[in-house]
Amino acid sequence: MSEPLLTCEQALAEACGRIGSESPRLDAELLLAEVTGWSRTRFRAFPETELTDKQLEHFRHLVARRSMGEPIAHILGHQDFWSLTLEVTSDTLIPRPDTECLVEAALELELPERARVIDLGTGTGAIALALLRERTGWQVLAADLVPAAVALARRNAERCGLPLTVIRSHWFDEVEPQQFDLVISNPPYIEEGDRHLSRGDVRHEPDSALVSGSDGLDAIRHLVTESQHWLTPGGWLVLEHGYNQGEAVRSLFRTAGYSGIETRRDYGDNDRLTLGRWH
Template sequence: MISEPSLSCEHLLKAAVARIQGDSPRLDAELLLHHVTGLSRTSFRAWPEREVTAEQAAQFADLLAERVNGKPIAYLLGQQEFWSLPLNVSPSTLIPRPDTECLVEAALSLGLPEHSAVLDLGTGTGAIALALASEKQDWQIMASDRIIDAVELARANSAALNLPITVLQSHWFAQLPDVRFDLLVSNPPYIPASDRHLSEGGVRFEPSSALVAGDDGLDDIRLLISEGLNWLNDGGWMLLEHGYDQSEAVRHLFTKAGWHKVETRKDYGGNDRMTLAQKPIRD
């Protein structure tokens, strides 16, 4: 008589760990099993012999197969933490990265006055705008995205977190109301179309429209820098995330367009990751 395969948590987790590639196979497996069963990760260690239902085991197997194929864990769970905020994510948006939190830190370090008007361009999940809203309740924060699915997701995240922001559909500045801001912030697409990494790993599951920006990766950054001055109050700031090897080119674009106080800052890994610049103050 052939015995039924074990449905214990520990058996399922060990089998999953043996198949998952990457830096954290045990963590990924536990997160997937928690997602399916609702059981805490602590309980997997405290009661490893606890069994799941056949239906839960089948759901776990389906998610595991997608993870083994490289699909990011955030898409499988439908959630990613950013700035300690639990954000819903979907394949129509970029997965928020920890290094983008440096952009939030830089924005907060500018010492903007109360009731400042802020615009997050290409907001995706709403990560940057919502992180700023969690820290600065008196700021008037607007976020925009070209993709309607992203707009709806950012609005849903805003409501779920009870962090009020205004989210509009707009391709960069094209459909925005005629208002001026004190801060423009963006994590725009900045990967060259020929970059081989676009077809590797989890990146291949993310929307190319949120990643790719022309032959050199600077198409959208050029537009933001050239048009941004028209949308800022005097003395206002623009903060842009970019590739680790693009800082010199981005600084040149800012300087050539007439911006002042151009400065590049590094991410948590010590790489050039963002450049900020100020609109000149007229006499």
């Protein structure tokens, strides 16, 4: 005997009981939207709509993956960032909403109409593509060490129809000699062995995107020092960092000789980025 059909609301209620995340209802709605191709508004407007056997089977399979802790973005294969929908894979970080604060900070700077910009450790290409979406005159270069991330950022540039050049490089090592008005990066900044590495989505993301030495600051130290050789006079360095690293990062900027140094907070009111200007 075949199982009775479930309505959207019944399927969502069943899923909420299985998904052990912090946002079971949202997760379940996103998965059901993926399976049915319907918007989340439609489930709310027509909760009694019945799912087909095939839809229910597919939905339960995705719910099982989520209940094992797999990130929603990996299950869906995409993640929204800024006004873009980006492909994501397990080769790099899933773009986080707080990283949009870097994009906002960069857009507030007084930069030339045809500003030259580099996004180091671009991952999905999130920061670089959001900047290009807002400033069509900017010339944006992006780099990542991991070949699969380079390929991913190139696919995302194509998907968004934005003219981003992506190269494989250990920070500036493979970049042609030139000067930039803006160097921007969300580098790895978690301490080796940090307890956060064994929790939530982070367990499914590669160390290459997360970890940077015993105090988490190896990459940031390198970028603060190296960027001096690549910035135009008056050019800006904008770096994301951990909620507890603001003071240490400002001190690195000061020691290196940047001015206008400022740390800004994210949507959760935590220190999240520091910027400074090179003379």
